[in-house]
Amino acid sequence: MFDYEKYLRLEMFPHIWCPGCGDGIVMKSLLRAIDRVGLQKDEICMVSGIGCSSRLTGYVDFNTLHTTHGRPLAFATGVKLAKPSLNVIVITGDGDALAIGGNHFIHAARRNIDLTVLLFNNATYGMTGGQLAPTTPTGKVATTARQGSIDPPFDACKLAIAAGASYVARGTSYHSQQLDRLIEGGIKHKGFALIEILENCNTYYGRPNKISLLELLQWEKDNTVNVKAAERMTPEQLQGKIITGVLHQADRPEYVALYEEHIARVRAKATAAA
Amino acid sequence: MSTQTKSRQVKLLQGNEACAEAAIAAGCRFFAGYPISPSSEIAEHLSVRLPQVGGRFIQMEDEIAAMGAILGAAMTGAKVMTATSGPGYSLKQENIGYAVMAEIPCVIVDVMRGGPSTGLPTSPAQSDVMQARWGTHGDHPAVALAPASVREVYDETIRAFNIAERFRIPVTLLVDEIIAHMRERVELPAKGEIALWERPRPTVPPDQYLPFGDTPTGVPPMANFGEGYRYHVTGLYHDPRGLPKDSPEVVDTVMRRLMRKIELGTPDILKHEEVLLDDAALGIVAYGSSARSAKAAIRMARARGIKAGLMRPLTIWPFIEGPVADLAKQVRHIIVPEMNLGQLVLEVERVVRGRCPVHRVNRVSGEPIPPDEILAKIEELA
Ligand SMILES: Cc1ncc(C[n+]2csc(CCOP(=O)(O)OP(=O)(O)O)c2C)c(N)n1
Numbered sequence: 001m002f003d004y005e006k007y008l009r010l011e012m013f014p015h016i017w018c019p020g021c022g023d024g025i026v027m028k029s030l031l032r033a034i035d036r037v038g039l040q041k042d043e044i045c046m047v048s049g050i051g052c053s054s055r056l057t058g059y060v061d062f063n064t065l066h067t068t069h070g071r072p073l074a075f076a077t078g079v080k081l082a083k084p085s086l087n088v089i090v091i092t093g094d095g096d097a098l099a100i101g102g103n104h105f106i107h108a109a110r111r112n113i114d115l116t117v118l119l120f121n122n123a124t125y126g127m128t129g130g131q132l133a134p135t136t137p138t139g140k141v142a143t144t145a146r147q148g149s150i151d152p153p154f155d156a157c158k159l160a161i162a163a164g165a166s167y168v169a170r171g172t173s174y175h176s177q178q179l180d181r182l183i184e185g186g187i188k189h190k191g192f193a194l195i196e197i198l199e200n201c202n203t204y205y206g207r208p209n210k211i212s213l214l215e216l217l218q219w220e221k222d223n224t225v226n227v228k229a230a231e232r233m234t235p236e237q238l239q240g241k242i243i244t245g246v247l248h249q250a251d252r253p254e255y256v257a258l259y260e261e262h263i264a265r266v267r268a269k270a271t272a273a274a
Numbered sequence: 275m276s277t278q279t280k281s282r283q284v285k286l287l288q289g290n291e292a293c294a295e296a297a298i299a300a301g302c303r304f305f306a307g308y309p310i311s312p313s314s315e316i317a318e319h320l321s322v323r324l325p326q327v328g329g330r331f332i333q334m335e336d337e338i339a340a341m342g343a344i345l346g347a348a349m350t351g352a353k354v355m356t357a358t359s360g361p362g363y364s365l366k367q368e369n370i371g372y373a374v375m376a377e378i379p380c381v382i383v384d385v386m387r388g389g390p391s392t393g394l395p396t397s398p399a400q401s402d403v404m405q406a407r408w409g410t411h412g413d414h415p416a417v418a419l420a421p422a423s424v425r426e427v428y429d430e431t432i433r434a435f436n437i438a439e440r441f442r443i444p445v446t447l448l449v450d451e452i453i454a455h456m457r458e459r460v461e462l463p464a465k466g467e468i469a470l471w472e473r474p475r476p477t478v479p480p481d482q483y484l485p486f487g488d489t490p491t492g493v494p495p496m497a498n499f500g501e502g503y504r505y506h507v508t509g510l511y512h513d514p515r516g517l518p519k520d521s522p523e524v525v526d527t528v529m530r531r532l533m534r535k536i537e538l539g540t541p542d543i544l545k546h547e548e549v550l551l552d553d554a555a556l557g558i559v560a561y562g563s564s565a566r567s568a569k570a571a572i573r574m575a576r577a578r579g580i581k582a583g584l585m586r587p588l589t590i591w592p593f594i595e596g597p598v599a600d601l602a603k604q605v606r607h608i609i610v611p612e613m614n615l616g617q618l619v620l621e622v623e624r625v626v627r628g629r630c631p632v633h634r635v636n637r638v639s640g641e642p643i644p645p646d647e648i649l650a651k652i653e654e655l656a
Pocket residue numbers: 050051052053054069092093094095096097120122124125126127128133201
């Protein structure tokens with residue numbers, strides 16, 4: 001049995017998440033991944049925004065920073081650049097990362113700064129009661145789209161790849177073993193690592209759309225295809241499927257390393273001049 | 275161009291450059307910003323200087339990000355700063371509130387220009403005085419300083435860092451465009467002459483550490499992230515350990531402590547200058563570049579036999595209540611010249627409480643207030 005308790009702030013329990021919510025499942029996966037990488041608790045700084053998923057930082061025994069809505073990547077950039085020895089992991093919701101924080105998302109990816117970002121995609125704004133998110137599928141209802149959304153949703157992974165992220169993966173809360181490995185890979189990767197996690201808000205996305213918790217989990221299973229399996233499938237077979245696994249990995253210079261080189265160059269020049 | 279006098283340097287410096295150099299002297303090692311006139315020289319200067327001293331400079335994607343980045347950096351122990359002007363200062367406000375709540379030391383330079391909106395990008399104003407007090411939402415303490423010369427920009431920048439660190443609070447340096455872009459010959463203090471205040475540090479082992487506990491000063495010690503003191507930081511109301519709590523007792527206790535730490539510190543935070551006030555029958559309360567005009571005006575008035583004097587707050591928030599209340603007992607009239615339609619005058623009126631009439635001299639045209647205009651008011655009242 002995995003010892004979750006050594007990573008938890010037990011006095012914070014019971015947690016605020018609804019029964020069946022994907023957030024707790026993902027948290028467990030994250031703790032297992034951290035354990036596999038072998039990081040010490042003091043070496044980890046976990047930064048989150050605002051939302052149900054962002055509450056995660058309160059439950060875990062690391063250096064934790066629960067910031068403002070949409071801004072965790074900005075805070076995390078400051079933490080990482082000021083203290084590169086910290087492993088900085090960002091917890092962010094789909095609204096947090098892609099709506100209010102969309103600008104920080106593309107720019108952190110562009111810099112390829114060494115952050116591991118877990119994007120909890122539940123296709124809604126859980127914390128505020130199920131309003132339309134930039135990931136809500138067209139046609140689904142939300143409390144601010146009661147007659148069905150006409151908005152097209154974002155593909156967070158494509159966005160991150162286009163912006164310059166050097167590790168981009170997608171997993172689901174259903175495929176928890178795969179998710180452990182994707183998060184582990186993201187933590188080990190030097191550069192901007194995005195792990196988009198398809199998970200559920202059964203309370204505010206499932207219920208209004210008349211989808212049960214079981215059906216939500218079944219959907220995660222039935223509608224996703226691992227990138228390896230997808231290679232052997234025809235376009236017809238892949239129709240409507242979402243690809244999971246490591247979608248993109250590139251060898252690009254990392255921002256903090258570049259900055260440290262910059263400091264070294266500037267100082268060497270000054271010494272030479274003196 | 276600089277000459278050394280007993281390790282003091284004499285330099286011809288622009289206000290914005292003085293701010294950047296003072297930040298380095300105060301120990302600032304992290305700056306995040308976003309370009310905006312008339313503050314950009316601060317970022318430009320620090321982009322060169324910070325790497326030279328092993329610090330870090332980053333241009334972020336907007337002012338919200340810049341504010342967030344400096345707060346993240348401050349959690350690792352760095353002294354941090356950002357600089358902006360009115361539109362950017364507005365964008366920073368939510369995260370400034372976060373810094374108040376999470377008690378993260380930081381300095382925000384606001385080089386004031388004419389607003390609202392894009393307004394007058396390169397002309398002076400003093401119109402962010404109330405934004406510096408009430409810009410972020412919710413009850414909160416606020417500290418803002420207003421220098422009136424290039425040398426004072428240097429000294430007040432250092433003081434901004436000192437106050438921010440000692441009291442774990444965001445401090446705004448309110449500079450107006452005139453002083454930011456003015457060049458003056460300044461003698462900079464030698465290294466040993468600069469007194470630095472540091473943030474309180476934990477003296478107990480991690481298992482006994484209360485990152486948000488009460489202390490006699492109301493300021494809890496602050497541990498750096500990554501040094502064994504693992505704790506939680508949140509903008510939600512929180513208990514002494516930093517964990518979110520919303521019980522009425524916790525909420526009330528946190529808010530009152532946040533206010534109390536600044537009330538207790540106020541004697542060390544306040545600073546003002548008095549010019550020719552001893553025998554004055556007419557007092558001027560002015561700050562920033564308007565105070566320079568006021569100083570000229572009282573000299574001109576004295577040459578005409580009118581006993582005018584100046585009270586010049588360098589600390590704008592908290593306000594110099596005691597000195598202004600005393601002034602109101604001494605003089606027959608108080609004049610408040612400002613490059614806005616009346617902001618600090620509201621505070622003067624509140625403190626004066628009708629003990630003497632308070633008059634205004636205002637300009638919102640993007641032009642400085644000339645001494646003549648203040649003199650005319652003095653002569654009208656004399
Ligand atoms: C500046 C600001 N705007 C709006 C809110 C209200 N708000 C809190 S959480 C949230 C959305 C959360 O959605 P998401 O990021 O997807 O997280 P989830 O709750 O679904 O995990 C909103 C709009 C806020 N806290 N701050």
